[in-house]
Amino acid sequence: MGRVGLPLALSFSSKGVKVFGVEKNKSTLKLLKEKRPPFYEAGLQEALEKSQGSIFFESYDSFSFEQCHIIIIAVGTPLNENFMPNMSSIEDVIKSICRTARNDSIVILRSTLVPGTTEKIIQPLIGRVGKSLHVAVCPERIVEGNAMKEIATLPEIVGADDQDTGNIVRELFLLLGESKKITITNTKTAEAAKIFNNVYRYVTFALANEFALVSEKIGIDAREAIELANRGYPRGPIPMPGPAAGPCLRKDGFFLPNMSNDSLTRLAWFLNESITVHIIETIEKAYDNICGKKIGVLGKTYKADVDDTRDSLAIKLIEELRIKKGAEVISYDPYTTNFSTLQEVLNSEILILAVNHSVFNKINEDMLKNVKFIYDVWGQLSHLDLSSHEIKYVALGKIETWSHKKSLMASF
């Protein structure tokens, strides 16, 4: 019942499917039984409230899968300390399911898998314990924060090694939205296709960051140049620069057998991960030594308008400032618990806007009275007129000093 499983379970239950939402974590389970969402996702609260009587939240430790025709696995597959996909939770779940599942039930893997996992690991594992479950993969491809809406419309790639299983999984997912495009292929191709989607996005984000670094060298505003390059142009769009990570994109490249020296995927990882260092080095050009300096950081999640801090480069930035530079960091994020208030953070001499949450659009010049230096990671405050406030303003991809001259730009 995580960020992948819960929205999917609620979507199926809203279509009249009898759903058991199985969860290991006791406090999550308690929240769910009280119809309280364990995390933020648009529309999730309402869906939970409406689900009364059509979904049954069950403890993983005591649940028997015997009563299920179809079992969807949506556990996480993070990287381990060797940057290897950690398959142990998936394997544990498969073993556990095999203990109580009836033969001929269908197991659908919704998690991100190394291409070949179903064929080389999951199916042999099921065979070894003497079960004859059917296995399919149907990888999750939603954007976090918009899951409830996207589940009804996104196409699905079903990987199945027999046509009957494929057809049943197709019928099942068609319940979520009649117009959903559903394609059946082999398991390995389905596993790879999903990773290609994520790696593609991640590499284009890294390239946007490369353009930001190049723009700083050239002396232009990367966001302006990218916006112009994209305006009405059919071959794009180039994404905007900014720290790119998060629990999906940051790890998925490591699921491919290509983390070699000549891999764009690998270099994209180094480039995206280096953005926090670049931010700090830029600040250090204004302040020779930031040890002991008070720095305020706005935003802690891995992207805008979500409450998820997993694999967040804002957190990495804060740690880097504290652990490697000895700075005194206070932070505020409207979606997380905080030890400082927004105004306390805004009172810092050095302010970093690390995550472009919509609510930060409300920040104005008068709220920044004590600020001397702003590093605006997403260019979100570029509309402010800071010239009269003696604030040095720098954005990722745009290095300008005290003068805050607008470039000659007009749209017709």
Add this chain to the structure above:
Amino acid sequence: MGRVGLPLALSFSSKGVKVFGVEKNKSTLKLLKEKRPPFYEAGLQEALEKSQGSIFFESYDSFSFEQCHIIIIAVGTPLNENFMPNMSSIEDVIKSICRTARNDSIVILRSTLVPGTTEKIIQPLIGRVGKSLHVAVCPERIVEGNAMKEIATLPEIVGADDQDTGNIVRELFLLLGESKKITITNTKTAEAAKIFNNVYRYVTFALANEFALVSEKIGIDAREAIELANRGYPRGPIPMPGPAAGPCLRKDGFFLPNMSNDSLTRLAWFLNESITVHIIETIEKAYDNICGKKIGVLGKTYKADVDDTRDSLAIKLIEELRIKKGAEVISYDPYTTNFSTLQEVLNSEILILAVNHSVFNKINEDMLKNVKFIYDVWGQLSHLDLSSHEIKYVALGKIETWSHKKSLMASF
């Protein structure tokens, strides 16, 4: 009057602008005066025929720019032997223009330039010879082969350092199509934006090639996986794999100040350029030694359905086979002059389909009687049933041996 200048000149003349098409090359000039296109571009022939009396083709050596209000420069800016953008032709043209142009005429740079060139090189150069020309940049962004159509619709980025010049250039380009989006910015940003467009495409092509190499390791069909990943998915599309080069994309990354070790642009170049080596190494897995072997290559241009062999990886592949491997290569391309016929090439034991020209769709099993091995760079022949013909078939991103089993794939 090259592939950028001629379509633009004809487009302006068709809108009632008095145009002088200035060309240095005598044989090109002769063809143009006879209304014969010097290269293939869809609709170019018709436009040339219609242009009777509204465009005047002139020799660069004797033309006086005094009679022009606006001078558009569309000379090539290739790389020199140090992989540096060769600016000498642009500088020569500027000097030549300055000799006869009236003061206050507007020079528009349509060529790809290193960001900063107009500011740091062109404007000082004009100043040194005592002229006061206005300078703007308006970079070409058409797709070769579809120039005539795209000129009327593509948005334009105008870089100008004074608003009046920018406005005049905007008015001029609006003549080409009322709905064209035209944005004015500074010269440096306009120069960079165009390169960002091209580098973005080039890096995504390289990533597609990386996915092809990964797919071969995993044992899936890269084109199938990418097609599935893209089908109806809003975050993409991922391009299809294949050699990526050509006179624009191959060089434009070198116009940015970021060809460093940690640059995606640089790595994309190495990855795209390495595809010819990968193709040859794959063939060498089937034939230990290809020295002296007869190899047929279909296609020589840099991409499908154009007649342009500049910066073509098909040519590089042929040279690599001949010069580094000692193979005996014969080749055929419907858009170029050939020393062999199509059927002669199709009679080779080893056949490489190097460029996916539409006409090659007509190739069928019966035309491949002597072929033992096909390397299909673009997967264009994957629909053929070669199993009964004992032909080993390999595509970039799809290594399968004699059995030509279709994967379980259906679309609903």
